[in-house]
Amino acid sequence: MHSFGQSYMHVPGLLGRTGLPVDAVITPRHPLRRVSGLSKTFVADGMEWAGAVEERLLTGEYGLLLNMDEPGLHALYRHSWHPETTKFLPLAEGSSIAATVGSKRLFHEWCLIRGLPVPETHISETLNEAAAIQRQLVGKWLLKGDTGSGGLCVIRGPLDWNSKIAHCLQSESWLVQRDEGRDVGSGIFLADHGRLLAWMGIKKVVCLNKGLGPTVLGRGDTSPDVGELCRRVAAASGVTGMTGFDFVRNAERGPLLIDSHLGRMSPMQHFDRLYGVDFASSLRSWLLEGNSCEAAPPQEGPSFIKFPELLQLIVQGGLISLLKEVDFQASVPLSPSGDPFTGCRSACSTVISQARVNLGRWRRQIFPSP
Secondary structure: OOOOOHHHOOHHHHHHOOOOOOOEEEOOOOOOOOOOOOOOEEEOOHHHHHHHHHHHHOOOOOOOOOOOOHHHHHHHHHOOOOOOOHHHOOOOOOOOOHHHOOOHHHHHHHHHHOOOOOOOEEEEOOHHHHHHHHHHOOOOEEEEEOOOOOOOOEEEOOOOOOOHHHHHOOOOOEEEEEOOOOOEEEEEEEEEOOEEEEEEEEEEEEEHHHHOOOEEEEEEOOOHHHHHHHHHHHHHHOOOEEEEEEEEEEOOOEEEEEEEOOOOOOOOHHHHHHHOOOHHHHHHHHHHHOOOOOOOOOOOOOOEEOOOHHHHHHHOOOHHHHHHHOOOOOEOOOOOOOOHHHHHHHHHHHHHHHHHHHHHHHHHHHOOOO
């Protein structure tokens, strides 16, 4: 558990359902440093975090390493691993998929080589070049920075130099990607060295950052083509653990891959039982019994609202969009089961973080840089 916490506060509870002891290596002041459901917690500075993870693995006490967030994924693959611990990496060290960590461009190229479905995309070295390509193309196109997360380096429509992308200008390359619309979702799955064990699909209905960021309101997607794409991605990557990807649905081609979560967990896997999936049960039977049979596909279920992302949406002025879509019977887990204080801490952290963002934006508007 490296940096992010709010979206992942239910993860320890999900893992606790396995009945297996779960230890965590976290960074100082991590938002989940006091979450319940962990057997032991080891604290390490961000620069030393991957080394601390390896130190724990070298004890021989562990059967599986699950990396939670993207900063942790980057830290794992910057680290030089001992030969005895490389087997724990979610993506095989030195593999073609491991080389794509942190790069949307490399992931897109990896998908093309393996025949995985992706939107039409053009690659450019600079944002100016990407904008020039966009102007020459017919139809709607997205500008996507090679790096970045949460939709913060994605521009829908013509380039506006006064937009949110100022902090993304250091991106080494840009993707000009056909805008396939707003029918987007996530495939979330558990795999053992590329063998699919369980999966679920999520349709993203309301998202942060003008629809380009993290999910706030979602619904289950039981379409078989999502499960088939999970199976193909797992097999092609050889990934181990609980992970997934984002997709956009094309009316003729079905789901197209637009972002990789491979090597890290999804912020939504804890909604599994809403749709008849039990990742914890599959994980336990695999680790303890060697059972690698694929679980039953997901079933229809209710909508869900993520918290504390709900607070962020309200601050961003998106409450009306949520009210238009929600059916008022959605599941809204405010805290992990038996741990009400984690939800309170996450809410406070979210409000404080968003206040800092707003204050910074207002300061730049009042005192613009020359």
